[in-house]
Amino acid sequence: MGGEQKLTGPNLADGVPLSAIEDGKMLVGHAYGEPVLVARRGDKFFAVGATCTHYSGPLGEGLLVGDTVRCPWHHACFDLRSGAPLRAPALNPIPCFDVGVDGGVLRVGKRRPEPKPPAGGADAPARIVIVGAGAAANAAAEMLRREGYRGELTMIGADSALPVDRPNLSKDYLAGNAPEEWLPLRSSEFYAEHRIALKLGVRVVSIDTARKRIVLEDGHDESYDKLLLATGADPVKLDFRGADLPHVHYLRTLENSRAIVAAAKTARRAVVIGSSFIGLEVAASLRTRKVDVDVVGPDAVPLAKVMGPELGAFIRKVHEEHGVRFHLGTRPKSIDAQSVTLENGERVPADLVVIGVGVRPAVSLAERAGLATDRGVVVDEYLETSAPGVFAAGDIARWPDPHSGERIRVEHWVVAERLGQTAARNMLGRREQFAAVPFFWTAQYDVGINYAGHAEKWDRIEIDGSFDERNAAVRFIGGGKTLALATIYRDRESLEFERDAEARDAR
Numbered sequence: 118m119g120g121e122q123k124l125t126g127p128n129l130a131d132g133v134p135l136s137a138i139e140d141g142k143m144l145v146g147h148a149y150g151e152p153v154l155v156a157r158r159g160d161k162f163f164a165v166g167a168t169c170t171h172y173s174g175p176l177g178e179g180l181l182v183g184d185t186v187r188c189p190w191h192h193a194c195f196d197l198r199s200g201a202p203l204r205a206p207a208l209n210p211i212p213c214f215d216v217g218v219d220g221g222v223l224r225v226g227k228r229r230p231e232p233k234p235p236a237g238g239a240d241a242p243a244r245i246v247i248v249g250a251g252a253a254a255n256a257a258a259e260m261l262r263r264e265g266y267r268g269e270l271t272m273i274g275a276d277s278a279l280p281v282d283r284p285n286l287s288k289d290y291l292a293g294n295a296p297e298e299w300l301p302l303r304s305s306e307f308y309a310e311h312r313i314a315l316k317l318g319v320r321v322v323s324i325d326t327a328r329k330r331i332v333l334e335d336g337h338d339e340s341y342d343k344l345l346l347a348t349g350a351d352p353v354k355l356d357f358r359g360a361d362l363p364h365v366h367y368l369r370t371l372e373n374s375r376a377i378v379a380a381a382k383t384a385r386r387a388v389v390i391g392s393s394f395i396g397l398e399v400a401a402s403l404r405t406r407k408v409d410v411d412v413v414g415p416d417a418v419p420l421a422k423v424m425g426p427e428l429g430a431f432i433r434k435v436h437e438e439h440g441v442r443f444h445l446g447t448r449p450k451s452i453d454a455q456s457v458t459l460e461n462g463e464r465v466p467a468d469l470v471v472i473g474v475g476v477r478p479a480v481s482l483a484e485r486a487g488l489a490t491d492r493g494v495v496v497d498e499y500l501e502t503s504a505p506g507v508f509a510a511g512d513i514a515r516w517p518d519p520h521s522g523e524r525i526r527v528e529h530w531v532v533a534e535r536l537g538q539t540a541a542r543n544m545l546g547r548r549e550q551f552a553a554v555p556f557f558w559t560a561q562y563d564v565g566i567n568y569a570g571h572a573e574k575w576d577r578i579e580i581d582g583s584f585d586e587r588n589a590a591v592r593f594i595g596g597g598k599t600l601a602l603a604t605i606y607r608d609r610e611s612l613e614f615e616r617d618a619e620a621r622d623a624r
């Protein structure tokens with residue numbers, strides 16, 4: 118997480134010469150004790166808070182696109198005219214200020230009140246139910262209220278915890294660098310204030326799409342006019358001798374992460390099974406806690422299938438520099454109280470085991486309801502399923518992606534939230550095509566990688582810069598175009614790729 122930004126640059130309330138702000142550029146300064154950026158688009162000037170409301174990214178290092186500013190860290194997008202958070206992962210607006218221009222001097226004036234949500238349309242559904250209480254569900258619920266939806270809104274989640282910042286569960290929280298108070302996306306008071314009825318710790322067990330009713334495991338049933346399915350994904354469970362021992366963990370929920378944190382307090386040697394993103398983030402966090410770590414994975418190079426062999430080899434090297442030992446090209450055969458035995462006969466000592474071998478979309482509810490599924494819940498470009506009025510978003514949704522021309526399903530935080538936001542608007546009848554460029558990030562030790570686009574396969578990879586210097590871009594090229602771009606601390610380049618891909622593939 119980022120911290121407070123220091124005040125830098127000129128005091129914009131005192132005024133700066135117009136010539137200091139070039140057309141299409143931003144200038145960061147401060148006003149009334151907070152960081153503020155002014156942006157110029159031709160004759161138009163905007164003044165907004167300079168700190169992203171997600172993890173405090175420096176918006177002045179981001180990108181102006183039309184009347185928006187995009188955050189360099191995880192690509193949140195804010196409206197320069199109102200400060201509204203147009204695209205996740207930021208959920209709160211940035212402050213917006215009056216701007217005065219007089220005698221060739223620009224002055225930042227008073228902070229404007231936050232705009233009120235628009236009046237809800239008369240034809241809005243009376244009752245919306247959201248199944249799930251994770252990234253997509255929460256973003257959808259918030260967007261419904263932000264769009265002025267005034268009807269009944271219920272969010273039902275199987276976990277008993279409030280919706281949490283799931284990516285943090287394998288990173289700062291697990292590493293001991295973030296307190297648990299940082300994890301909930303919102304407080305209970307927030308949901309009450311926004312009239313979002315939260316039902317937690319209860320599973321939805323069936324949907325009757327003809328009668329527009331859902332049934333909960335406690336026997337209650339609820340009616341809906343529009344329904345959003347956002348049931349996420351479940352970790353793939355392994356089934357071999359010892360895989361169910363108490364010191365063997367999976368990681369999806371806050372409860373899972375708490376259990377690993379508790380175990381790491383006394384554990385001396387951990388084996389991480391799976392060289393997936395989550396597996397490797399867990400390895401890095403456990404090393405921060407000074408636990409010895411071995412990683413076991415079937416692939417010759419970790420993450421090569423997603424990031425390519427060069428970047429995968431670099432990530433392995435970084436882990437090795439932090440003392441992690443890899444056992445690749447093999448799988449675990451059994452686990453006992455002291456060790457993990459591998460298929461190649463090796464015995465790796467372990468008093469803590471974390472399995473991170475991927476997830477499966479949680480589609481059983483949708484399947485039982487008779488919705489069309491294909492390794493995910495099939496949705497159209499408006500995120501509506503095969504049942505009219507039933508939408509799907511997040512890890513379960515397989516949508517027609519205008520960038521790759523394929524139906525894709527991804528497991529990324531920002532995408533889940535954006536799918537939720539678009540589904541919310543479409544439940545209100547907006548008919549907005551989902552056309553976001555997929556984006557995810559991973560953080561391991563001092564290496565942060567941003568990945569924009571989607572490339573399940575590619576013809577070639579082009580690398581620019583140096584991984585060792587933490588300054589590089591990897592282009593995944595297929596069919597003559599760059600399908601995806603992975604960057605290490607080249608945030609602008611990642612934003613520019615996103616902007617260009619949007620323009621290139623717009624219908």
Ligand SMILES: Cc1cc2nc3c(=O)[nH]c(=O)nc-3n(C[C@H](O)[C@H](O)[C@H](O)COP(=O)(O)OP(=O)(O)OC[C@H]3O[C@@H](n4cnc5c(N)ncnc54)[C@H](O)[C@@H]3O)c2cc1C
Nearest residue numbers: 249250251252253275284321349511512528529530533557
């Ligand atoms: C440890 C970890 C770290 C991650 N790090 C990153 C990262 O760095 N970057 C990134 O891009 N992505 C990351 N991800 C992936 C990201 O968190 C997911 O893509 C995202 O959470 C998906 O959102 P979702 O809403 O689809 O599902 P979830 O957030 O999983 O929410 C699903 C919800 O549905 C509920 N549910 C399921 N079935 C039912 C039912 N029948 N009835 C009621 N409720 C139900 C669940 O309890 C849960 O509340 C990470 C994931 C994990 C687990």
Ligand code: FES
Nearest residue numbers: 169171172174188
């Ligand atoms: S800090 Fe701005 S998007 Fe994450």
